[in-house]
Amino acid sequence: MAVSGQFDATVKVNESRSIKNSILETIGNTPVVRLGKLFAGSGLDVFAKLESLNPGGSIKDRPAYNIITRAMASGAITKDTTIVESSSGNFAIGLSQMCAYLGLRLVCVVDIKTTAQNVRIIEAYGARVDLVSVPDPTTGEYLQARLNRVRQILASIPNSFWPNQYVNKDNSGSHFGTTMPEIVDLLGSHIDYVFLSTSTCGTLRGCAEFLRERGMATKIIAVDAMGSAIFGRPPGKRLLPGHGAGIVPKLFSPDLADDVVFVSDLDCVVGCRRLVQHEAILAGASSGGVITAIERLVADGKLRLPARCAAILPDRGERYLDTVYSDSWVQSHLGVENSPI
Numbered sequence: 001m002a003v004s005g006q007f008d009a010t011v012k013v014n015e016s017r018s019i020k021n022s023i024l025e026t027i028g029n030t031p032v033v034r035l036g037k038l039f040a041g042s043g044l045d046v047f048a049k050l051e052s053l054n055p056g057g058s059i060k061d062r063p064a065y066n067i068i069t070r071a072m073a074s075g076a077i078t079k080d081t082t083i084v085e086s087s088s089g090n091f092a093i094g095l096s097q098m099c100a101y102l103g104l105r106l107v108c109v110v111d112i113k114t115t116a117q118n119v120r121i122i123e124a125y126g127a128r129v130d131l132v133s134v135p136d137p138t139t140g141e142y143l144q145a146r147l148n149r150v151r152q153i154l155a156s157i158p159n160s161f162w163p164n165q166y167v168n169k170d171n172s173g174s175h176f177g178t179t180m181p182e183i184v185d186l187l188g189s190h191i192d193y194v195f196l197s198t199s200t201c202g203t204l205r206g207c208a209e210f211l212r213e214r215g216m217a218t219k220i221i222a223v224d225a226m227g228s229a230i231f232g233r234p235p236g237k238r239l240l241p242g243h244g245a246g247i248v249p250k251l252f253s254p255d256l257a258d259d260v261v262f263v264s265d266l267d268c269v270v271g272c273r274r275l276v277q278h279e280a281i282l283a284g285a286s287s288g289g290v291i292t293a294i295e296r297l298v299a300d301g302k303l304r305l306p307a308r309c310a311a312i313l314p315d316r317g318e319r320y321l322d323t324v325y326s327d328s329w330v331q332s333h334l335g336v337e338n339s340p341i
C-alpha cells in the first residue's frame, strides 16, 4: 500500500506479509532505511540497518539465538540446562526472550549499575536476576566480580551452560551469517563503508569476516566509546551503556577494522537527537555515536566521496528516555546547559 505524505512525497508502508511460527522467527531481516534527510547534499548515501526492530529491541537477539540454538544442536544445552550469563543489557534481554520461549532456566548476573528497567524486563521474561553489589577486591571492577559470580554459580549447578558472549565465536557467527549478508543482499556488493559499534566485538568480527570472505573492498569503521579499553586505551569513566568494554574481548583483533572513531557520551546524545529530529528514528546511545562518527569523518574530509555507506544502529531509544533524551540528565551528568542540539 502507498499513502500520500503530507507534502508531495509518496510514502510506502511495509508490504511484506507472512505468518511466523514463533517470536524467534521474527529475529533478523531488520529494515534498511536511507537516511535521506540527515545526510542530504553530503555526497554520502547512508543506509541504516535498524536493529531496534528485532523483537527484543536490539542487535543482541541475533547472538542470543545463534549461541543457544547451536549449543542445543551440539547437545551442550538440554531441556534441563540452566543458562548463566553476566549481562545486564541487551544480551540479557535477548537471552531472556530465547529462554522464555524454549522453556530454559536463565540466571543473569548483573551489578548495581544495571538500570531498574532492564532488571524488570529480564524478570518479566521469567529469568532470575543475581545481583552483585561489591566490586572485585583485586581489580575494583564490577565486570570481574560478575565473572567470578558466574563461575561460582556454574560450579554449583551441575547441568549449566555459559554463553560467554565476549569469547564465543557463535556471537560473531550470528553477524557473519545474518547481519552482514542481509545488508549486502539489499545494497549489493558496492558498499564503500560500514560503520558499526563495538563492545564484545561480535558485530565487528562477524561483519569483517563476511566482507573479507566475499572479497569486498568495503572499509569497516568501528565506533567505540571514549573510556573503552577495546582498542588499547586505558579504561575510563563512561555513563551510557551498550558500546565500549572495560576489557579487550577475545573476539577483537586489530586487523578487523580499517579505522576507529571514539565518541563521548555527549557525541552519542547529539547523534541520537539529530537522528530523531531529522529522520524520526528513536534510537539508543550507540546509534547516536555511529551518526556522530559519520558526520565527523565527512566534516573532516576523511571519507572518499561520493560514497555508499551502511550504518548499523544497534538498539531502540525507549530505554534511554531518562538519559540520552532527558535534558535534565544531560545537564546534570554531561554539564551541558541548554538542549545539546
Ligand SMILES: Cc1ncc(COP(=O)(O)O)c(C=O)c1O
Pocket (backbone or CB within 6 Å): 058, 060, 089, 090, 091, 197, 198, 199, 200, 201, 202, 203, 204, 241, 242, 243, 244, 284, 285, 286, 287, 314, 315
Ligand atoms: C546498544 C549496543 N550497541 C553496541 C553494541 C556492540 O555490539 P557487539 O557486542 O557486537 O560488539 C552492543 C552490545 O551489547 C549494544 O548493546
